[in-house]
Amino acid sequence: MTSVLRSHPLQSNKRRLEAESTSTKKQKRLHAELRLEIPPLKFPSTHCSTDDDPLFTPASSGETSSRADSLFGEETAFSTGRTDNPPYKETIASASRTAPPIPGFFFNPAVEVSYDIGARVLAQCMETYFQKPDVNQIMLFGRAPSPGTPESTPASTSFPPILNELLTSLSNDLREYLPPATYDLLFPASPRRARQAIINLYHPGEGISSHVDLLGRFGDGIIGVSFGSGCVMQFDRVHTEVESQGEPSVDHTHVDATTTCNADPTEDRYDLYLPERSVIVLSGESRYKWTHGIARRADDVVGTETLHRGTRMSITFRWLLPGAEIVGDTVGPAI
Numbered sequence: 001m002t003s004v005l006r007s008h009p010l011q012s013n014k015r016r017l018e019a020e021s022t023s024t025k026k027q028k029r030l031h032a033e034l035r036l037e038i039p040p041l042k043f044p045s046t047h048c049s050t051d052d053d054p055l056f057t058p059a060s061s062g063e064t065s066s067r068a069d070s071l072f073g074e075e076t077a078f079s080t081g082r083t084d085n086p087p088y089k090e091t092i093a094s095a096s097r098t099a100p101p102i103p104g105f106f107f108n109p110a111v112e113v114s115y116d117i118g119a120r121v122l123a124q125c126m127e128t129y130f131q132k133p134d135v136n137q138i139m140l141f142g143r144a145p146s147p148g149t150p151e152s153t154p155a156s157t158s159f160p161p162i163l164n165e166l167l168t169s170l171s172n173d174l175r176e177y178l179p180p181a182t183y184d185l186l187f188p189a190s191p192r193r194a195r196q197a198i199i200n201l202y203h204p205g206e207g208i209s210s211h212v213d214l215l216g217r218f219g220d221g222i223i224g225v226s227f228g229s230g231c232v233m234q235f236d237r238v239h240t241e242v243e244s245q246g247e248p249s250v251d252h253t254h255v256d257a258t259t260t261c262n263a264d265p266t267e268d269r270y271d272l273y274l275p276e277r278s279v280i281v282l283s284g285e286s287r288y289k290w291t292h293g294i295a296r297r298a299d300d301v302v303g304t305e306t307l308h309r310g311t312r313m314s315i316t317f318r319w320l321l322p323g324a325e326i327v328g329d330t331v332g333p334a335i
């Protein structure tokens with residue numbers, strides 16, 4: 001069975017706050033320590049949301065949300081519907097089409113999900129999960145396969161078939177590009193953990209605030225795929241010391257020299273254009289020492305071009321750490 005969290009961001013915050021009120025002080029401190037979120041450095045008016053799970057709000061909302069689990073504990077305004085942005089026009093940094101030199105980060109423009117699979121994933125997810133205008137995020141939880149069982153056999157998975165098809169194609173396409181240790185981390189011969197798939201929908205103008213995916217809930221090795229539209233993702237180096245829980249299990253210091261730009265590897269910030277059907281992998285340093293986020297704006301500048309964003313859906317696959325709870329409360333239709 002597929003566990004689905006139909007998550008409105010504000011409902012999720014409420015759920016989290018309720019859970020928090022019953023937790024001990026120690027748990028609270030731990031929770032805060034495990035969540036790292038860095039406010040964007042350059043565009044304070046345009047970063048958009050706060051929580052790792054529901055990092056953004058629908059365009060129509062003008063709400064603010066307190067960060068129950070932020071290290072900073074500050075309030076952040078978000079959503080595209082707000083009218084309190086400063087009246088100046090931001091300067092949009094020009095993004096690259098080649099991977100930044102961040103150790104453990106993978107992006108190669110040659111690796112893209114096929115048109116056929118991309119179209120079917122997008123159509124089925126839109127039809128199944130995103131019919132209501134206030135839903136912009138869905139979480140699906142797989143099961144840890146029994147020992148010796150391949151992940152995608154029907155008996156050992158709870159993802160809908162289309163996501164298994166996507167995973168299979170990703171595992172085929174990425175094999176020749178990734179260092180073996182990274183490939184094995186993402187597609188182990190005998191997986192022992194359950195995957196989570198988070199599906200995010202962004203209308204033009206929406207984004208996701210810069211964050212490191214929850215250290216206490218997700219392991220190393222994250223795959224992100226874009227559907228429907230491209231967008232620029234920004235990466236910021238984390239300077240804060242974080243708790244060591246969830247540190248990488250494998251040394252992913254590899255930087256793909258054939259596809260990275262000639263960017264200065266000491267930069268603290270990179271902007272990368274993720275085309276429709278492109279794939280990124282975060283492991284090691286890129287997963288733990290860098291934030292990723294998407295600015296809340298309708299246009300991106302890529303090289304010298306200005307590209308208007310369309311509606312974008314992303315699917316992010318992450319490994320659930322042992323003990324990470326499934327927070328879904330309903331069972332969704334299989335697609």
Ligand SMILES: O=C(O)CCC(=O)C(=O)O
Nearest residue numbers: 052198200213224314316
């Ligand atoms: O939309 C994306 O590509 C990023 C999503 C993400 O970072 C997240 O859900 O943690």
Ligand SMILES: [Fe+2]
Nearest residue numbers: 211212213292
């Ligand atoms: Fe993320």
